[in-house]
Amino acid sequence: MDRTEVLLIAGRAGVGKTTVGWEVSAQLRAAAVDHAVVEGDYMGRIHPAPPDDPHRSQITERNLTAVWANYAALGCRRLVYTNTVSVLPEAIGMVERAMGPDVRTIRVLLTASDATAGERLAGRELGSELEGELVSSARKARLLDERAPADALRVATDGRLIVDIAQEVVAATGWAVGGPNGPDHRLLNPLGRGRTPHP
Template identity: 55%
Template sequence: MTTPTANLSELLLIGGRSGAGKSTVAWEVSALLQERESAHAFIEGDFLDQIHPAPADDPHRSAITARNLAAVWGNYAALGCRRLVYCNTVAVTESQMLTEAMGGSVKPIGVLLTAEAATVAERLRGREIGGAYDAHVERSARAAAYLEAHAPAWVRRVPTDDRTVTDIAAEIVAHTGW
C-alpha cells in the first residue's frame, strides 16, 4: 500500500450532475478504500455550504465552503490523514479553491461522473418525491452542460449508465492509485 509523502496530500474530486451517482459512488469509493486499509477521509461537499440565506457577500457560498473545508480538513490532517475523497456537483471545476482551503501541497485528482438524460430522469424519479422532480431534472441538465463546458481536460470522465456502483468505484480507485 502506498501513501503520499508527509508534505503532500491528495484530493479526489468527484463531480457530476444530479442523478449521475456522485454520492452513492463516493460512499462506495470510501468503502472500497476502507476494505483495502487505505487511510482517507470523506466529505460530502453539499454539507459544507448549507446556510440560508446565502451570506450577502458570498452569494455562491464558495467562501463558506472554503472556510468549512479548511476547518474540517485541518482536524483530519492533524490526525495524520493525507487523502480526501470529496464529492459535489461542481467539485472538479473548483479544484483551486478546494486545494487552497486544504493548505500545503495538495495533488488534485478529478473524476466527472456522466449519465444520459434518461438514466438521470429514472434515478431522480426514484428519489425525488413531491413537486420538485421537474425542477431537479432541469437543474441537472443545466449542470451537465456547465460541467461539460468547464471541467478541465485533466479530469477523467466516467460514464455511470448501465454500470454497477461497485464497478464505477473500482475504476475510480484504480485511477487514483490508492
C-alpha cells in the first residue's frame, strides 16, 4: 500500500473515542492490517499554552508531524487518530498537513446522549475536573453536531458494546476485508471504561 490513510475518530468527552480506537486497533491486528494509533487529545497537553499558540493547535500539529514521521519511516501508511474535534474542517487540514499530501481521510463521529456521556465521565473523572468536563462535553457535542461535515459517518454509542461499535468503524475504512478474525468477546465490556490498550 502506497497511499497514506487516516481514520479520524471524533466525539464529545465521554463518548468513548479512546476505548473504541483501541478496539478498532485490536480488530485490525486480528485481521493482520498494519496501522498505528495516536491519541490526539494528548498531542497538545502543555500548560500554560504557548503565548503564540493559545489554542495549542501549532504544538499539536508539530507533535503529530513528528510522531507520524517516525511511523512512516517504518513503512506505516495507516493511522487511527482519536481527537474530540478531528472531523472538523480545520482539524482535518491540520492532520493532512502533518501527514503529507494526498492523505485519504475516513471521518467518524461518535455520538452519545448527555445522560450517557455524563455517566461515563462520572466513572472516569475521579479528580477535580468532572464539572468542567461535563460542561465542555455538552458544548463540544453541540459544536460537532452543527459543524461536522456531511460525509462524516455518525455512529451512536448509547447502550452498545465496544466490539459492535468498532466493527462499524472498521467497516467504514475498508481496511479489513471480511472483518476482524474472531475478536474475543470475553474481553469486551459495555462502553465506558476500556481495558488496558496494547499496540
